[in-house]
Structures are given as structure tokens and as C-alpha cells.
Amino acid sequence: MKKHKMGLLVMAYGTPYKDEDLIPYYTHIRNGKAPSEEMVAELKEKYDYIGGVSPLAEITLKQANLLEKHLNEIQDIFEFEVYLGLKHIHPFIEDAVEKMKENGINEAVSIVLAPHYSTYSIEIYNKRAMGHSQKINGPMIYPINSWYDEPSFIEYWTMKINDILSQMTVSEKEKTMIIFSAHSLPEKILQYHDPYPSQLQHSADLIAGELGFAQYTIAWQSKGNTPESWLEPDVLDLTAELHKSGFTSFIYAPIGFVSDHLEVLYDNDYECFALTKQLNAKYYRPPMPNTHPLFISSLANSVLNEICKQKKVAI
Known part of the structure; x- marks a missing residue:
């Protein structure tokens, strides 16, 4: 039986990839208002302390790819195709939505790499994704609001x-x-x-x-x-x-x-x-989840639960 293609929109905050990204990244966080020299210096000092570049970008990409792989291994109804969308740096959420449309994705489930819902966090991610998809007549997006108790x-x-x-x-x-x-x-x-x-x-x-x-x-x-x-x-x-x-x-x-x-x-x-x-x-401090199998499993379970609810199927 042919699998039903399903977009998997994984969203996260994002982080600078290199020093040159710091000011545009910080400016985007501040809604277009450029940070002062003091603010930039303070932030750069923090990044220097942790090694100059945050490992977040690499970890986020690995999490997204492992989630896609795991989802496609544990069920045979849907063929998931992952798209990464970031809040404050490229690839932006809107870029991911456009890429899904270009690739012929008609339906997608979205998940934010943050477990707890807030109108100031998760809701903003999902509104941006769904709003842009409606604007460009893109895929139907099924948003996951939280997975804190998975x-x-x-x-x-x-x-x-x-x-x-x-x-x-x-x-x-x-x-x-x-x-x-x-x-x-x-x-x-x-x-x-x-x-x-x-x-x-x-x-x-x-x-x-x-x-x-x-x-x-x-x-x-x-x-x-x-x-x-x-x-x-x-x-x-x-x-x-x-x-x-x-x-x-x-x-x-x-x-x-x-x-x-x-x-x-x-x-x-x-x-x-x-x-x-x-x-x-x-x-x-315990180690962070990063790419631990239990964590990837928690994301996958959340995705499948949402799709089962939306598509009225049992997996």
C-alpha cells in the first residue's frame, strides 16, 4: 500500500550560525530594532564563554532529521517529509512553508521544539506557519500545541x-x-x-x-x-x-x-x-535531551497522536 505523504514542520527558536549573524539575529528578536553596542558585546561574551558558536543549530537539525526517520520506521501509513522552520533566523518558518508547497505537500503536522504552550511562544510559531500557508494557498497544517506530559x-x-x-x-x-x-x-x-x-x-x-x-x-x-x-x-x-x-x-x-x-x-x-x-x-544538572531516543520518541508520539485525531485513523 502506498504511503500518504505528510509534511513534518519542525519549528524552533534558532541561533546565530556565525559571528556575522549575531546583529541581524538580535535585531530580528527585537522586532527590527537594532541592539546597542553594549547589548551585542554582552551577548557575544556569553557565546564566547560557551565556545563561540552555540551547538543549538546542529542539534536542532539532527533532532528534526531523527524525528522524520523514526516516524517513517514505526508506522506504514504516512510518509513523513521534514521541513525545518526557525523563528529568528533562516530558514524562517515562512521559508519552510513555501518549500512544502513547492514540493507538493498538501498536509503537514507542525511541532515546536518546546514542550509547554504559551500565547507568547508556541501560539506565535503556529500562527506564523498557518497564516503564511493560508496566504500562499499552501498545505493544511495540523498544529501541536504542547507535549509537556508525553x-x-x-x-x-x-x-x-x-x-x-x-x-x-x-x-x-x-x-x-x-x-x-x-x-x-x-x-x-x-x-x-x-x-x-x-x-x-x-x-x-x-x-x-x-x-x-x-x-x-x-x-x-x-x-x-x-x-x-x-x-x-x-x-x-x-x-x-x-x-x-x-x-x-x-x-x-x-x-x-x-x-x-x-x-x-x-x-x-x-x-x-x-x-x-x-x-x-x-x-x-542532568544532560539535556538533545537526540536521546526517548526524547525523539516523545516527539514522534505527539505527532502520531495529533494525526490520528485529525485524520481519524489508528496507528
Whole structure:
């Protein structure tokens, strides 16, 4: 039986590929407003700390290709063809949609490489994709809004955090706090009952429940450089407060992210690490999902669940 061709639109934030990309990338993030020299210097300093170029671009491409490969291996109804669309750098989301149309793709499922839904994040990606597709009479796109509770995703983080806990003594565990975090967003999302905070909490509850470990909390990190209020508590502020209350070991689990990139390699591995060192506390961070089979499986399951719902088929 011939497989039904299905586009697979994988969307992500994007990152500069080289130094020359830094200013246009930062300008695009700022909605066309060029950053100051100081802002560029500060960002470049962070990239220099993690090696000059973020590994994010390479990891994202591998994730997309592995997802396509895995989907085509585990079922024989659809033939998936992957297209990568990025929010702030080429290939942009709109480029991917146009490429699908050029290649004769009539239907596609879209997934964002971020597990938790927000009107300020996932919704923007999907609106751009669907809006541009309608504009050019492109493929019908079936958007996935979130996958924060996908069992394989929960299993991955449970396994990696347990690897750390299992190496601890009983006395160290008693003074250990797991801090689950995601990228902070402007606080005004709370006015619209945005599900982002509750979804992060739900993910944390599921993972902690599997671990059977009660000392955990959620926090926010990597907030933007704007004067408005952002979601709190900030991960650094919370660490300092928890240390005052007696915790001396911290497991940072940035479950709102899926790859090694600036927000993890700098904001966690440099800033959080520096604070724990200053406090004479212990710093732990599980490895990011990147291309781990459990993570790829969680994405694939989310894609198939959406298609089964939309096409009313069983796989």
C-alpha cells in the first residue's frame, strides 16, 4: 500500500550560525530594532564563554532529521517529509512553508521544539506557519500545541535526575532541592490565564512523582532584557533563598528546553554554578535531551497522536 505523504514542520527558536549573524539575529528578536553596542558585546561574551558558536543549530537539525526517520520506521501509513522552520533566523518558518508547497505537500503536522504552550511562544510559531500557508494557498497544517506530559519526555527527565540522586548519600539527599525551570515570559501572560506556568508545574509534578522525591519546586530563568515584569521566582533568587533555609545541593532541571544552548550552557552552567560555588553548595544538572531516543520518541508520539485525531485513523 502506498504511503500518504505528510509534511513534518519542525519549528524552533534558532541561533546565530556565525559571528556575522549575531546583529541581524538580535535585531530580528527585537522586532527590527537594532541592539546597542553594549547589548551585542554582552551577548557575544556569553557565546564566547560557551565556545563561540552555540551547538543549538546542529542539534536542532539532527533532532528534526531523527524525528522524520523514526516516524517513517514505526508506522506504514504516512510518509513523513521534514521541513525545518526557525523563528529568528533562516530558514524562517515562512521559508519552510513555501518549500512544502513547492514540493507538493498538501498536509503537514507542525511541532515546536518546546514542550509547554504559551500565547507568547508556541501560539506565535503556529500562527506564523498557518497564516503564511493560508496566504500562499499552501498545505493544511495540523498544529501541536504542547507535549509537556508525553510519557517518554517524563521518562527521560526522571531517568536522568534519578542518575544524580542515586549517587547521593542519604544525608545529602535530605538537603537537596530539584529546581525545574523554563524560560521566563512577561508576567502579563497571567492576565490571560495563559497555561504556561501550570503546564511547567504539571511536568514537574509528573517527574517528581515518578522519582518519589518531594523536595522540588519550579522557577524561571533567562528573562528578557526589557523593563516589564517577568515571571518569578527567578532561578538565581530562588537558589539563594533555598540555601538560607538549609538546602546545600541543587539539581537544576531546565525542562522547558530540549537542547544544549546558550540558556543552559551559560545561564545554568555558568550563572547558577557560580552562585552555588559562592554559597558553598553543590551544583548538578542532568544532560539535556538533545537526540536521546526517548526524547525523539516523545516527539514522534505527539505527532502520531495529533494525526490520528485529525485524520481519524489508528496507528
